[in-house]
Amino acid sequence: MENADDHLLLWDYAHIRLADIRHLRLEAGGRLDSYSFPAAGFVYMSGAAAAFRLNGQMHTAKRFHILHSGKGARLAIDWVKDELDCYFIFYKSSLALSAGPGIRRLLERSSPFQKDYDFVPDAPVTLLLQVREMHRKWQGAGRLERIQIKGLLYQFIYEAERQRQLTGAGAGRPDLVEQAVHYIRECYGQPITLSSISEHLNYSAVYVAKQFKKKTGSSLIDYLIRTRIEKAKELLHTEASLQEVAAGVGYPDLSYFIRIFKKTTGLTPGGYKALALENAQGSDHPTIRLRLSNAAMAVPGYIVDENHYQYNRKGDSSMYRNTKISMGAAMLLCLVIMLSACSGANSPVNSAGTGATPAAPASQTQTAKPAAESNAASTRIYTDSQGHEVEIPANPQRIVLQGNSIGDLLALGVQPVGVDRRFIEGSVYLNKEQNPAEDIGFPTNLEKLISLEPDLTMMGYALDKQYEEISKVSPTITFDQNMPLTERLPLIGDIVGKKAEAEALLAGYKTKAEAMWAGLHAQGKLAEGETAVVMIYYWDKTMYLMKTGGISDLVYQAQGYNMTDEVKAIEPPEGAPFIEISPELMHEMLIGDHLFVLYPTNSDAENSFNELLQTALWSSLPAVKSGKVTFIDSMWNYDDMLTSGMLLEEFPKMLEK
Structure with a gap:
């Protein structure tokens, strides 16, 4: 035995x-x-x-x-x-030399190394x-x-x-939720998502999210954030740098760590450490009591700055290094932390920097046909850009949109319940702060999606395995958000039951655009055959030539500016509307009669751009010499219906500046 x-x-x-x-x-x-x-x-x-x-x-x-x-x-x-x-x-096993005869006899009688x-x-x-x-x-x-x-x-x-x-x-x-909690407590320093935990537990992400919320009253991602911040507080009492603390608790992006720490605690990491030191003064053996808050906290969207637009290098990155703790205490704390871990925006429309794969080529057909007779009045079968045949509501009421086509829905009079709010906050929409759509983050927070209870989810792009996960939550269709406005808006209108409204909007837009261009020609602000180049400039001194999308779609309309031969010749990467050029090539590429410069309005971009304005290369450009340079806030660089309509009103004013 x-x-x-x-x-x-x-x-x-x-x-x-x-x-x-x-x-x-x-x-x-x-x-x-x-x-x-x-x-x-x-x-x-x-x-x-x-x-x-x-x-x-x-x-x-x-x-x-x-x-x-x-x-x-x-x-x-x-x-x-x-x-x-x-x-x-x-x-392979062997007994230590210190093992006496009794131990060796015990091994001969019953070896655990050979036991089944x-x-x-x-x-x-x-x-x-x-x-x-x-x-x-x-x-x-x-x-x-x-x-x-x-x-x-x-x-x-x-x-x-x-x-x-x-x-x-x-x-x-242990039940499912206990296992998920244990996983988070052990591996908070590693990349963790709802999907990755669900995969480890061999359950669907939807089921894990619902069970976790039901038992704890908190979402799984909320709990993960609180756990990471709790561990970060502990590490802030060591000599680790702020970057090391952030990386140690699963946040390799320092600026994001600072934002989420402040959102969770009300203090920056440096401010928290300073306060803890102040409270500890006067005590020979100060004790920092760490308590995990039970208050529910909103999960911030994971801000991935797809094309540098919202880059912010400011923030609390300094550490107070006058803390004195014993070497033994420091080593013990570091050992505990190490063992407890597992060893371990705004962007132009049709941006190539999202890391996402377009749902399908623009030429792919998408059709709808009647559903079964019993549901014909309320639902229909829709075939999306990836060939999925999905039963969708004829008039969806709770739409969640993944992608940058928010302005298309709003122009159609459709208010989504969930979006990636980066595309609202970085837009030119009026009263955008009052828009009630909740933030689903980037990548899309599956738990948030579940809580919104959508009757239709629209995906303008699809990351790996996303469709499989999201389609378990609600009827889900894909479409190519990189299609031109004239093709995309009718398609979106068809999906949401407003195809006629979409066609009417486009007809009205065309009439207004023709009138705008006619006015510019009549006023002598635009000559027949005048060429233009559209350029994007970023804080890190990278520059791009735009060929399609956003401002370019307006500038290069038939009644507008002509595209230069140099711009016609460029071939952006597949799915991208622009191509990067080096400053040394400015005199070869930026030779249009008019130059439109898009850049984000932040101090980093302005300082960087001011340096460019002082160079001889810039001063030698034809448009600079003739005074035909127009600077435009990059927030206008969208081609959704709402922005495009507003741009018709603003563009003549931009030319006057």
């Missing part, structure tokens, strides 16, 4: 050396014929249900399973329901993370990494044995 204490004693006296780590993935219906263990080892199974035999004994696995056997053991996997990942962890056993882990994610980390580091590991892997192996053995004993004692298994 197994004596757990004896086995633990032998583990304690043993030297364990990792021999190999292997990963095997079996697809649905796959099998593994009899496989012989080259050394004692564990097998961690993660994924689908499976039937396997260990040394001839039949077993079944569901989702997560661990087995152990000695050298020469034979494992056969006879059947896999779905995709199954198997991690083989082989090790299997169990369902109590907290499977903890072990899965350890296994994956070992496997990742084992690939091409050097001598230094081997030392770390040895430590990880001992952690895995400890955790596996601990969970096996709990299982044997009949301890209750």
Whole structure:
């Protein structure tokens, strides 16, 4: 009969050396014929249900399973329901020289290193993370990494044995939410999303989000943010730099860390540290009490500045370095933090810098046909840009939009309930602060999407696996937000049941645009055949020539300016409306009769641009010499219907400045 204490004693006296780590993935219906263990080892199974035999004994696995056997053991996997990942962890053991005769006799009677056993882990994610980390580091590991892997192996053995004993004692298994909380507390320093946690737990993201909210009253991402800020507060009492603190709690973007720290605590990181030091003065042994707030906090959108537009280098990046703590205390705190972690906008329309893949080429057809007769009055079947046939409301009332086509919906009289608010805050819309649409962030916060309960989600672009996740929340269609306004607006109008209104808007726009150009010609502000170049300039001194999209779509209309041969010849990357040029090429590329310069109105951009204005190259440009340079705030560089309509009113005024 197994004596757990004896086995633990032998583990304690043993030297364990990792021999190999292997990963095997079996697809649905796959099998593994009899496989012989080259050394004692564990097998961690993660994924689908499976039937396997260990040394001839039949077993079944569901989702997560661990087995152990000695050298020469034979494992056969006879059947896999779905995709199954198997991690083989082989090790070699030997008793320490300090082991006395009694220990050696105990090993001869009952060796834990040769024993067959299997169990369902109590907290499977903890072990899965350890296994994956070992496997990742084992690939091409050097001598230094081997030392770390040895430590990880001992952690895995400890955790596996601990969970096996709990299982044997009949301890209750942690529920889904407890496992998610444990995952966050262990791995807050790593990139974490709702999708990644759900994948580790083998549940859908929608189900995890709902269960977490139901049990805790807070969203999973809110809890993650609070955990990271809690850990950041601890690290702020060390000599770590602010950048090191931010990276250590999962925020490699320092400016974003400062913003979210202030949003969560009301203080900048430096301000928090200064206040803590002030409170600690006068005490020989100050204690900083860290308490996790139970107050619900809104999740800020993840601001990814797709084309530098909202870049802000200002912020609290200084650290107070007059703190004195003992070396022992500092080392202890750092060790605790290390062990608790897992080792570990505005942009032009049709921007190429989003990192997103357009939903489909603009030429792809999208059609709608009647749904079943029972639902014909309220729903219909729509075929989107990626070929999905989706049953959508005939007149959707709660639309969530992923993308930059917000102005198209607003122009059609459709108020979405959720959008990426960067495209509102960086727009020229009137009363934009009062727009009630809630922020879904970037990338789209799936929990926020769920809470909005949309009856239709429109995706102007799709990141990896997004459609699969979002379509579980609501009817979801994709469209290409990079299509020209004349093609995109009727398509969006068709989706939301306002195709006639869309066509009427475009007809009105065309009439007003023709009248505007006729007026400019009549006033002598635009000569027949006059050429123009549209340029974007950023704070980091990069410049681009625009060929399509935004301001260019207006400037190069048939009655407007002509495109220069140099601009006609450029070929921007696929899906992009512009191409980068170097300052040295200004005299070759910026040679139109008129020059339109777009730049963000912030101090960094202005200072950088003022430097350009002082150069000889700039002064030699034809448009500069003739005084035909028009500076335009980059907020106008959208081609949505709302902005385009407003631009017709403003463009003549811009030419007068």
